[in-house]
Amino acid sequence: MIKVENVSKNFGKTKALDSVSFEVLRGEVVGILGPNGAGKTTLIRILTGFFPPSEGKVLIDGLDLSKDLRAVQRLIGYLPESAPLYKEMTPHEIITFSARMKGVDSALLKRDVERTLEICGIASVRNCLVGTLSKGFRQRTALGAALVGSPRILILDEPTSGLDPEQIIEIRDLIRNLSGDRTVILSTHILHEAAQLTERVLILQGGRLLASDRLENLREALSSSQDILASIAGPSWQIVSCISGIPLVTEVRLVTEALEDGKPAQYLIRTSDPDLVCAEISKRLVESGYRLAELKRCVPTLEEIYLKSVRRSAFQKLVVSPAD
Amino acid sequence: MNAVWAVFQKDLGIYLKSYPAYLAAAVFLAVTGYFFYWELNYFSLVCYRVASSPELQGEGLNLTDAVLSTFFMNTAVVLLLVLPMVSMRSFAEERKLGTLETLLTYPASDAAVLSGKFISVWCVALIMVAPTAIFILISRSVGGVFDLRVVATAYTGLFLLCGAFAALGILTSVMTESQLVSVVLSFGFLVLFWMIGWGAEILGHQPAAALQALSIFEHFRNFTKGIVHVRDVVYFALFTLFFLIITKERLGTRRWAR
Numbered sequence: 001m002i003k004v005e006n007v008s009k010n011f012g013k014t015k016a017l018d019s020v021s022f023e024v025l026r027g028e029v030v031g032i033l034g035p036n037g038a039g040k041t042t043l044i045r046i047l048t049g050f051f052p053p054s055e056g057k058v059l060i061d062g063l064d065l066s067k068d069l070r071a072v073q074r075l076i077g078y079l080p081e082s083a084p085l086y087k088e089m090t091p092h093e094i095i096t097f098s099a100r101m102k103g104v105d106s107a108l109l110k111r112d113v114e115r116t117l118e119i120c121g122i123a124s125v126r127n128c129l130v131g132t133l134s135k136g137f138r139q140r141t142a143l144g145a146a147l148v149g150s151p152r153i154l155i156l157d158e159p160t161s162g163l164d165p166e167q168i169i170e171i172r173d174l175i176r177n178l179s180g181d182r183t184v185i186l187s188t189h190i191l192h193e194a195a196q197l198t199e200r201v202l203i204l205q206g207g208r209l210l211a212s213d214r215l216e217n218l219r220e221a222l223s224s225s226q227d228i229l230a231s232i233a234g235p236s237w238q239i240v241s242c243i244s245g246i247p248l249v250t251e252v253r254l255v256t257e258a259l260e261d262g263k264p265a266q267y268l269i270r271t272s273d274p275d276l277v278c279a280e281i282s283k284r285l286v287e288s289g290y291r292l293a294e295l296k297r298c299v300p301t302l303e304e305i306y307l308k309s310v311r312r313s314a315f316q317k318l319v320v321s322p323a324d
Numbered sequence: 325m326n327a328v329w330a331v332f333q334k335d336l337g338i339y340l341k342s343y344p345a346y347l348a349a350a351v352f353l354a355v356t357g358y359f360f361y362w363e364l365n366y367f368s369l370v371c372y373r374v375a376s377s378p379e380l381q382g383e384g385l386n387l388t389d390a391v392l393s394t395f396f397m398n399t400a401v402v403l404l405l406v407l408p409m410v411s412m413r414s415f416a417e418e419r420k421l422g423t424l425e426t427l428l429t430y431p432a433s434d435a436a437v438l439s440g441k442f443i444s445v446w447c448v449a450l451i452m453v454a455p456t457a458i459f460i461l462i463s464r465s466v467g468g469v470f471d472l473r474v475v476a477t478a479y480t481g482l483f484l485l486c487g488a489f490a491a492l493g494i495l496t497s498v499m500t501e502s503q504l505v506s507v508v509l510s511f512g513f514l515v516l517f518w519m520i521g522w523g524a525e526i527l528g529h530q531p532a533a534a535l536q537a538l539s540i541f542e543h544f545r546n547f548t549k550g551i552v553h554v555r556d557v558v559y560f561a562l563f564t565l566f567f568l569i570i571t572k573e574r575l576g577t578r579r580w581a582r
Contacts, residue, residue: 048429073431084422088341089334100330101430145426 001026001153001183002047007056009042009207016042017053018207026152029179031198032187038204040187041081044157047185048078060153074102077151081158081187083142087131091122091141094130098145112148120144120174136167140174147178154184160193172197227298228274229255230281231264234290239267242288246280248273264293327432331440332447335414339448345410349452352406359398360459363391364468388471389549392460396478396548399456400485400540403449404518407486408510410448411493412503414441415575419501434575442487442494442568449486453479474550481547484560488540489514491567498574514540517563 002024009017017039024030032040046053047060049069058065060072085094095113104112117123120140125133130141139159146154159175160168175184175197188194194201195215203211211218232239236254243252249271256266271277274297285292339345367390374385418424427437457479460470496509521539524532536542540563543556 045425050425050429070431070433073429076429078426078429080422080425082422084426086334086338086421086423088338093334093337097330097334098426098430101327101427101432103326103431 001028001061002185003057003059004043004047005057005059007043007046007053007058009039009046009051010054016207017046019056020204020207020209021056022202022209022212024183024185026183027181028200029184029186029198031194031201032185032204033189033191033194033201034204035189037206039207040204041157042207043204044078044155044185044187048076048155049073075151076153076155077146077149079142079146079154079156079159082161083139083159085130085138085142085145087129089130090127091130091133091137091144092117092126094141095144095148099148102149102151104149112150116144116148119178120147121170134167135163136170139163139167139171143171143174143178152182154178154182156184157187158189159186160188160190168193228269228271228278228281228295229298230267230269230295231293232267232285232290233258233262233264233293236265236267238288239265239285239290242284242290243267243269243281246277246284248277264291268298325436327430327436328440328443331427331432331437332443335441335444336447339410339413339444342413345448348406348409352402352452353455355402356395356399356456357459359402360391360395360456360463363394363398364463367391387468388474391463391468392470392474392478393548395459396482397545399453399482400544401518403453403482403485403489404514405511406452407445407449407489408493408496408507408514410452411445411490411510412497412506414445414494415497416501416503416506420503428575434572438494438568438572438575442490445490445494446487449490450483453482453486471550474548477550477552478548480552481544481556484547484557484564485540485544488560488563488567491564491571492517495567495571495574498571 004020004022007017007020008015020039020043032043034040045051046058046065049065049072052066061075063072063075065072089097092113095116096109099109099113099116114123117126120143122137122140122144125137130138133141143156143159146156156175160171163171172193175186178184179197184198186194186197198215200212200214201218202209230243236257240252240254243249249269251268251270253268253270254265255268258265269277269281278295278297281295282292367385367387370390371385415424418427428434460468460475464470492513493506493510496506496513497503499509500506517538517540519539519541521532521536521542524535526532527535537559543559546553546556
């Protein structure tokens with residue numbers, strides 16, 4: 001559906017995007033993650049045709065963005081960051097305006113606008129001025145403006161920024177329901193949002209694409225250190241000595257002391273084969289009479305994935321295309 | 325065409341819902357009304373003096389020339405001050421609100437967006453100017469006799485003048501994110517084009533003729549005298565078109581810039 005090939009964007013001497021390439025399949029929901037200044041908004045603006053790339057090519061539904069700009073823009077519904085709206089207009093007027101700008105057939109326009117107002121849950125405030133609405137309703141209105149005309153691609157830039165927790169949940173539910181068979185590209189810096197809403201993430205840093213993969217795959221790839229976390233009660237030096245003797249264990253480290261005698265302490269065990277070592281640890285500890293409270297593999301949290309990914313040099317190898 | 329109409333309706337609706345537009349219209353009407361009253365009052369005084377002095381024959385006393393021509397020139401000057409306050413919104417406000425990005429990513433050309441905005445500013449200007457006809461109607465109702473052909477040509481001139489002022493105002497609105505800067509720039513350029521031919525004679529015949537050919541003042545003055553020259557109509561049409569083309573180019577350049 002979307003194919004980005006070696007796209008770069010320069011603003012004077014600043015390189016906002018540097019040879020970014022990826023593909024988004026039809027119906028896929030993709031998140032763009034990255035710190036401020038990573039190039040997320042620049043990438044989104046290129047995809048929406050707001051400005052062209054300095055280098056590279058963008059193909060959307062087989063159409064070249066530089067050659068068929070209007071045709072490509074007809075396929076896209078765009079919600080810019082901070083959901084800008086005209087405060088003197090009502091949600092009904094804004095969505096009608098958006099539909100007309102998208103060239104929705106006048107015979108279908110009224111029905112499409114009404115349907116969008118219903119889907120976005122703003123029918124009750126359809127005739128209120130946007131300036132008088134809550135942030136949640138405004139966000140829904142902006143989302144409605146993007147959605148009207150049934151675009152096949154939805155591009156949402158930080159769709160929940162500035163909302164309170166309840167509104168965030170509402171908007172996320174709405175986006176989840178909207179995705180359906182649409183292709184959705186969602187820029188966010190909230191990692192849990194990306195985990196909840198997207199199937200795949202693109203991680204940008206300094207204008208470069210560091211990772212493009214499913215979150216589970218990134219987790220798997222980033223847990224390559226094969227760490228094991230064990231909670232064991234007993235004398236620490238004896239436990240360390242016991243575990244260190246297991247073949248394939250490369251390092252054993254006490255990470256958290258026991259709070260009181262008889263309570264378990266936490267140990268980090270580094271190995272090249274965690275499955276084999278886990279079984280052996282259980283066996284040896286039971287044989288030695290130590291109480292094993294917990295034994296688990298270390299799975300990186302979303303935050304760890306993100307932080308590890310943005311340390312670009314270590315994860316350069318993670319740059320893979322979805323076709324891979 | 326659908327996009328032009330959509331942008332026009334949207335912008336006009338916003339203007340008509342915003343109190344600054346009404347404030348500008350009220351100030352415009354108050355000032356032009358004062359000018360009309362003052363000119364009429366002065367003309368009455370002159371007539372009274374002439375009537376009370378038998379040695380004066382009253383030749384050359386013409387209500388249309390004495391009141392209307394001056395009134396329309398003054399109206400143009402007031403428009404020169406007020407219209408930048410109307411046009412400043414068109415792009416500077418969109419940029420400030422962040423809606424420009426949405427507007428320019430719709431499947432509509434820059435020319436369509438610009439046309440919609442231009443027509444809406446022009447329309448607002450005409451809505452402001454239209455009530456000035458009441459002054460003339462009131463004067464007629466109390467016996468003032470105006471040459472209606474001059475009234476018609478002067479309003480034709482104002483129609484063209486509003487378009488020209490709107491085009492230049494929209495250009496300054498694209499050039500900056502600040503509405504205040506847009507107003508100042510627009511006002512500055514309009515004053516420049518208004519006064520450009522003044523005192524140009526000291527530069528010699530040809531330079532003076534060239535500068536006067538660029539002057540809004542010179543071209544508008546003919547309309548207030550009941551004269552419609554093709555060259556004046558062409559001047560306003562070209563003036564408007566020229567600034568709209570620059571605006572379109574500027575709009576494209578700014579998009580590509582960031």
